[in-house]
Amino acid sequence: MPHRIVIVGGGAGGLELAVRLGKKLGKQKKIHITLVDASRTHLWKPLLHQVAAGTLDSHADEREYFSLARSNYFDFRLGRMDGLNRAQKEIYLAPTITEDDEELLPRQALPYDTLVLALGSQTNDFGTLGxxxxxxxxxxxxxxxxxxxxxxxxxxxxxxxxxxxxxxxxxxxxxxxxxxxxxxxxxxxxxxxxxxxxxxxxxxxxxxxxxxxxxxxxxxxxxxxxxxxxxxxxxxxxxxxxxxxxxxxxxxxxxxxxxxxxxxxxxxxxxxAAGIKAPEFLQQLDGLESNHINQLIVNRQLQSSRDTAIFALGDCCCCPQAEGLPAVPPRAQSAHQQASMLAKSLERMLQGKPLLEFQYKDHGSLVSLGNYSTVGSLMGALSSGSIIIEGTIAKWMYWSLHKQHQIAVNGLFHTWLSTWAETIDRVRNPRIKLH
The missing domain is CATH 3.50.50.60 (FAD/NAD(P)-binding domain)
Structure with a gap:
């Protein structure tokens, strides 16, 4: 039986990891990869403010997990994880209920040999009244x-x-x-x-x-x-x-x-829109160690501190850096870098080689003010310090971040086609969503 890798969470990090492993190892039937998510479609989370404002039609940017799974040699399982049995190496998925309060899928158990938790984060209201x-x-x-x-x-x-x-x-x-x-x-x-x-x-x-x-x-x-x-x-x-x-x-x-x-x-x-925390159920997940905002404690190989068969990446984990530095920040670039490293590391593990250590590289931050302005600070790539950028250059770099994610998930050719389609849609459709 091929080695079973289960990835829970189809956000930026989890989906990119599934795609990378699928193309490299799933296609050759060396391992069996399953991606689990409670949603049927993927949308890049940094775009949510545009969906809220109506400047982005989410249906134009969503990708179907079932379609992605088919073209990238992994399986997709619809469901929300709510439990774990480390002794039996199983995760549990809660029943899936339709909008009409009917049970679509019953409670499920899903076995694994290696488990990767990429559950992202949710808003932290810090217990504020109301x-x-x-x-x-x-x-x-x-x-x-x-x-x-x-x-x-x-x-x-x-x-x-x-x-x-x-x-x-x-x-x-x-x-x-x-x-x-x-x-x-x-x-x-x-x-x-x-x-x-x-x-x-x-x-x-x-x-x-x-x-x-x-x-x-x-x-x-x-x-x-x-x-x-x-x-x-x-x-x-x-x-x-x-x-x-x-x-x-x-x-x-x-x-x-x-x-x-x-x-x-x-x-x-x-x-x-202030503060984040990992999902609540991670705090009581079969003895795994977590911090005050429910993030799983992992080492620099992204392994859980209490179970070497369980990995975590992205916002749901607390990963240390070198001594004297704070933990890896919960940002999209962190999840992207961790997914890239973990794909190589898991392949090495299956070959009996030692795991790689994660080294976070801060590439800076970009903030878009719609059509008004874009500003940012680039770090590391161009100099030993940081470079402040504004205006058109910053706008192009902000746009390119989304395109990098699309290339990682969809491939270069599909991203090129979808970019042309987006350009045509801007002419054909209203500038904002009106319903």
Missing amino acids: AREHCIMLDSLPAAERFHKKLVNCCLRAQTQSMSSGEGRFTVTIIGGGATGVELAAELHMTTKILSSYGLINFHPEKDLKIVIIDAAPRLLQMLPERLSAAVAKELRSIAVEVHTNEKVASVSKDGVTMVSGKFIPSGIVVW
Whole structure:
């Protein structure tokens, strides 16, 4: 029987690992690879803010796992992992329920020889009162689509109501001044300006919609140099986005957001985009070691600290770097690098060779403000320090990050074709999704 590798999680890291192993070893029937995910389709997570704003139609960018599995020599299993038996080397998948509350798939057990957990992360509300009940957590495609529908409904309502800058003004409050929050704010402003040109003559973006960002840190975008952070804040304020830094959220209600300082912001929609944690069930997963945000503790070979047959990558793991450095940051580039290394490492393991050690290379950060600006800091590749980039060059580099992921998953030729299709769709379709 071929060696069975089960990968749980079809995000950037998990899917790239499945594709790499499938092309290299699955095609030759040397191993049997199974990818497990609770969704039927894959969407690159950094695009969620564009789906929420309506500037990206998710259906145009989604890829079917079953189709990817067929063309890349691995199997796909639909299901949500909720348990593990390390002694029997089995994972357990919860029953899959349809929208009509009917059982589509029963509870399943899936055996493995090597298990790779690539479950990603979810929003961490830090136990803030009312956050779960009254915020949209922008960490999944359904959440992004739900936000977009609420936004369009708000604009349609404004079309038929006399709204002013007083009490009737609709406010979208974004909690979190990291890349997701900042990018969402800029995309929202652009979306509402475009919406007003599609026959919503009574809807005035500046008058009828207010966008607010709240962050507990002293400045936005802590991962960027201070000069770039200040430039982004200035750009946001120039398009009437209200920025509140050094403000910690105390509670969220159906009426708005209350800060620890006592300040209250009335809000129609509240988006939580601050902080991450791994899925809750990882904290009690058959004795595996985890940290305070549920991430599995792994060594530099990405092996679980308590089971050498279990690996983890991406946001759901806490991986050490060299002595004196913090753990590998939970970023898309980390998952991409770990998937690439682990594909080579698992092949070596099957050949009886020692595993490779993961070495994180920080290539910097890029933040897009829609059509307004793109800024970033590049590290390592071009110099011993960092290089600040802005404008057109930064826009092209931001665009290329998505293309690199598409090439890793779909191959160069398919990515080339889909890029041309995207170009044609921009001419044929509205600039934003209107439903």
